[in-house]
Structures are given as structure tokens and as C-alpha cells.
Amino acid sequence: MEKFKSLLVEEVAEKQFQASIRQRDLAELPEGDVLVRVQYSSLNYxxxxxxxGNKAVTQSYPHTPGIDAAGKVVMSTSPDFVEGDEVIVTGYDLGMNTSGGFAQLIRVPAGWVIHCPEAMSLRQAMSLGTAGFTAALCVEKLIVNGLTPASGSVLVTGATGGVGSVAVALLHKLGFTVVASTGKNSSHAFLEQMGAAQVIDRNNLAEVNPRPLLKEQWxxxxDVVGGDTLVNVIKSISYGGxxxxxxLVQSPALQGTVLPFILRGVNLLGVDSVELPTATKAEIWRKLAHEWKLENLDAICTEIDFSELEASLGKVLKGEAVGRYLLNLN
Ligand SMILES: NC(=O)c1ccc[n+]([C@@H]2O[C@H](COP(=O)([O-])OP(=O)(O)OC[C@H]3O[C@@H](n4cnc5c(N)ncnc54)[C@H](OP(=O)(O)O)[C@@H]3O)[C@@H](O)[C@H]2O)c1
Known part of the structure; x- marks a missing residue:
């Protein structure tokens, strides 16, 4: 029976969770069409x-998290994949209630699997991961809704985080003027290096403001923050933006008025990276491998192995992480 290494989180007592690195058997993986030897995963919020142990994300333990995986197909019952294919699996149920990418093997339905673009390595794919992919989805939606570099500056909240840092870098690459909002005074130079033209303190946006509209700024x-920050951002977007x-790192709540929408024609665009059809996912990955390729990904990424995984997850949970964490499973 093939053994593989994984992070296993167990509920050791009521509401008490313990993670450890464990050898598991292939037979412990769920049924699925495609068995993938994972080379890289990445860390997301x-x-x-x-x-x-957040049961809104994962209902039952023991469990192996990891919503991202990139690796080579070992076995496939689907005609779409053959042994040796380089593939990306992100979202759907991976790492939520299906054993995830913090393991050397995953087994998943073929409908979750995307061929890694030829112009992108597995390492590059997971340097972006779900966070980078989501940043690209956000940028795509803004552009589809009429944003051009001539429109004015673009604000990115939670700018040092996974989604935020890639959004800053990608918007800069595409010629936009980027304003980065962060709570980390020590990371202004990092954000400027990623392409931010201006860095602002996130406290300016964090508190409830009774006025229904604020000065048009961006x-x-x-926005990765939600809550009062998102409300303030909506109130500060220029006409038609x-x-x-x-x-939702601050809050999932949204307590504002409709005035920015009906007086300034502001659009609130929802972005989901999880349940998108694979064809749409593949097109975004293709863009990230070609015209949206980021040459400075290594500057955003810290590569870790299993021994550093728990400590890095702790940083992400506390909002202390800067950039992306790439997990090397080789
Ligand atoms: N919709 C989707 O499909 C999708 C996909 C990926 C992620 N997400 C969501 O997007 C959010 C960000 O994900 P991520 O992977 O980028 O997380 P992350 O790496 O932890 O980054 C989040 C950043 O938000 C800022 N932050 C943390 N706590 C905050 C607070 N209380 N108030 C204001 N800002 C705070 C911090 O940046 P600064 O210190 O620079 O302010 C932090 O680095 C999460 O809510 C995640 O669930 C959604």
C-alpha cells in the first residue's frame, strides 16, 4: 500500500485541534478519477x-487542509488526463471537506482538474495559488466593467496579503496606478517594490463613518477585507467605478446605504474562485501564464516545507503574513 506524507488536523477534545505531519495510506483518500502526486501547494486564509478547526470551512476531522495543489497525474480513469500530465487543482471542495493539498497525494474528480499551461511551471502556478488566481479574477472583472488605466487609481485593501500582493503586482504590470492599503508599517517598501504608487494606512478605512457618501478617491x-472597510471603499469610489x-478578513457584514449605487452608479462586483466552471478557470490560468505573467513572483513568495507549515499557517490566521507562502512537497 502506497504511503504518503501529509498534514493531519485532529480534534483531540471538544474545540481543541492538533496538527501533525503523518504518513497516510493511499486507501485513506476519497474515491476520484484522478490521482495526483502533489509537488507544490500554497497557503491561503x-x-x-x-x-x-473552523467548522464553517471544514465540518469533520481528522482532515488534511490545502485548497491548492499542483503536481503530476499518477493515475486517471478520465480520458482528459494521462499519467505524467502537469495539472492544477484549486477550489471546489479540495481541502475543505475533501483531503487537500497539504499532502503528497490527492485524489479528485476529473472536473476539478486543469492542465497547467505549458508556459507556466507547477512552482509558478502555486506561487500564485488560489490567492493569486483570485486577484486575477478581480482584475478581470474590473476591466470587463470598463476600468482602464486612464480611469484613475485603483485601491487594493489587505495589500500585503496573498490576494492583495498579487493584485498590486498585476495591476501595476497592466499599467494601472495602484494605491495599497495596509496595516503593516514595516511593509511599505515591499508594496512599493510590487508596484504601489502610494501606500495608505488601513485604519483610515476601518471605522464606521455615518456619512452615506465620502469624497471620490479611486x-x-x-477588496479582501469586507465589513466597514468595504462600506467606506464603496462610498469613496468615483462616479461609475x-x-x-x-x-471578509475584517467582517462578512455589509452595513451601508444604496446611495453610492444609485447616485454614483458604483458597481459592487462579487468574485468567487471556488465554483467557477473549469473552462473559465483555465482561461484565467492561461492569461497568468502569458500576457499577465508576473516576472517578480519570487519577490512575493516565501518557499516553505512541511516543518514550517504550522507556524506559517499561524501567521496567515493572525493576518501577519506578507505575500504568498509556497509549500514544497517534493
Ligand atoms: N472569493 C474568493 O474566491 C476568495 C479567494 C481567495 C481568498 N478569498 C478571501 O480573501 C481574503 C484574503 O485572502 P488572502 O489569502 O489574501 O489572506 P491573507 O494572505 O491572510 O491576507 C489578508 C490581509 O488582510 C489584511 N487584514 C488582516 N486582518 C485584517 C483586519 N482585521 N482588518 C483589515 N485588514 C486586515 C492584512 O493585510 P495588511 O496588513 O496589508 O492590511 C492581511 O495580510 C480572505 O477573506 C479570503 O477568504 C476569497
Whole structure:
């Protein structure tokens, strides 16, 4: 029986969770069409929630988190994949209630699997991971809704995080003027290096403001924060501009008025990276491998192995992480 290494999170007592690196048997993986030897995974906020026992993300334990995986096909019952194919699996149920990418093997339905573009390595794919992919989805939605570099500056909240840092780098690459909002004073130079033209303190956006509209400041925004921050951002978008909303690190609540929408024609664009059809996912990955390829990915990424995984997940959970964590499973 083939053994493989994985992170296993167990519920050791009521609401008490413990993670350890364990050898598991292939037979413990769920049924599926495609068995993948994972070479790289990456850390996302949702993984930190799953690894800490958040039952809104993962209902039952023991469990192996990891919503991202990139590797080579070992076995496939689907005609779409053959042994040796380089593939990416992100989203759907991977790492939530299906054994995830913090393991050397995953077995998943063929409908979750995407061929890694030829112009992208597995390492590059997971340097981006779900966070980078989501940043690209946000940028795509803003552009489809009319944003051009001439529209004005674009705000990115949670800018040092996974989604935020890739959004800053990608918007800069595409010629936009980027304003980065962060809570980390020590990371201003990092954000400028990624392409931010201006860095602002996130406290300016964090508190409830009773006014229904604020001064128009940005043509568009990528928001990972939600809550009062998102409300303030919506109130500060210029006439006809858009906000791509993808996260909730401050709060899932949204307590504002409709005035920015009906007086300024502001668009609130929802962004989901999980349940998108694979054809749409493949097109975004293709763009990231070609015209949206980021040459400075290594500057955003910290590569870790199993021994550093728990400590890194702790940083992500506390909002202390800067950039992306790439997990090398080789
Ligand atoms: N919709 C989707 O499909 C999708 C996909 C991926 C991620 N997401 C969501 O997007 C969000 C960000 O994910 P991520 O992977 O980028 O997480 P991350 O790497 O942990 O980054 C989040 C960043 O938000 C800022 N932050 C943390 N706590 C905050 C608070 N209380 N108030 C304001 N800002 C705070 C921090 O940046 P600064 O210190 O720079 O402010 C932090 O680095 C999460 O809610 C995640 O679930 C959604």
C-alpha cells in the first residue's frame, strides 16, 4: 500500500485541534478519477481557518487542509488526463471537506482538474495559488466593467496579503496606478517594490463613518477585507467605478446605504474562485501564464516545507503574513 506524507488536523477534545505531519495510506483518500502526486501547494486564509478547526470551512476531522495543489497525474480513469500530465487543482471542495493539498497525494474528480499551461511551471502556478488566481479574477472583472488605466487609481485593501500582493503586482504590470492599503508599517517598501504608487494606512478605512457618501478617491478597488472597510471603499469610489469584492478578513457584514449605487452608479462586483466552471478557470490560468505573467513572483513568495507549515499557517490566521507562502512537497 502506497504511503504518503501529509498534514493531519485532529480534534483531540471538544474545540481543541492538533496538527501533525503523518504518513497516510493511499486507501485513506476519497474515491476520484484522478490521482495526483502533489509537488507544490500554497497557503491561503481559508487553509488557516481549516487547520485551526473552523467548522464553517471544514465540518469533520481528522482532515488534511490545502485548497491548492499542483503536481503530476499518477493515475486517471478520465480520458482528459494521462499519467505524467502537469495539472492544477484549486477550489471546489479540495481541502475543505475533501483531503487537500497539504499532502503528497490527492485524489479528485476529473472536473476539478486543469492542465497547467505549458508556459507556466507547477512552482509558478502555486506561487500564485488560489490567492493569486483570485486577484486575477478581480482584475478581470474590473476591466470587463470598463476600468482602464486612464480611469484613475485603483485601491487594493489587505495589500500585503496573498490576494492583495498579487493584485498590486498585476495591476501595476497592466499599467494601472495602484494605491495599497495596509496595516503593516514595516511593509511599505515591499508594496512599493510590487508596484504601489502610494501606500495608505488601513485604519483610515476601518471605522464606521455615518456619512452615506465620502469624497471620490479611486476609480476602482480590489477588496479582501469586507465589513466597514468595504462600506467606506464603496462610498469613496468615483462616479461609475467598480469594487471587486472577494474577502471578509475584517467582517462578512455589509452595513451601508444604496446611495453610492444609485447616485454614483458604483458597481459592487462579487468574485468567487471556488465554483467557477473549469473552462473559465483555465482561461484565467492561461492569461497568468502569458500576457499577465508576473516576472517578480519570487519577490512575493516565501518557499516553505512541511516543518514550517504550522507556524506559517499561524501567521496567515493572525493576518501577519506578507505575500504568498509556497509549500514544497517534493
Ligand atoms: N472569493 C474568493 O474566491 C476568495 C479567494 C481567495 C481568498 N478569498 C478571501 O480573501 C481574503 C484574503 O485572502 P488572502 O489569502 O489574501 O489572506 P491573507 O494572505 O491572510 O491576507 C489578508 C490581509 O488582510 C489584511 N487584514 C488582516 N486582518 C485584517 C483586519 N482585521 N482588518 C483589515 N485588514 C486586515 C492584512 O493585510 P495588511 O496588513 O496589508 O492590511 C492581511 O495580510 C480572505 O477573506 C479570503 O477568504 C476569497
Amino acid at each position: 481559508k487553509d488557516a481557518l481549516s487547520a485551526s 476609480a476602482a478597488a480590489v 467598480s469594487v471587486a469584492c472577494c474577502g
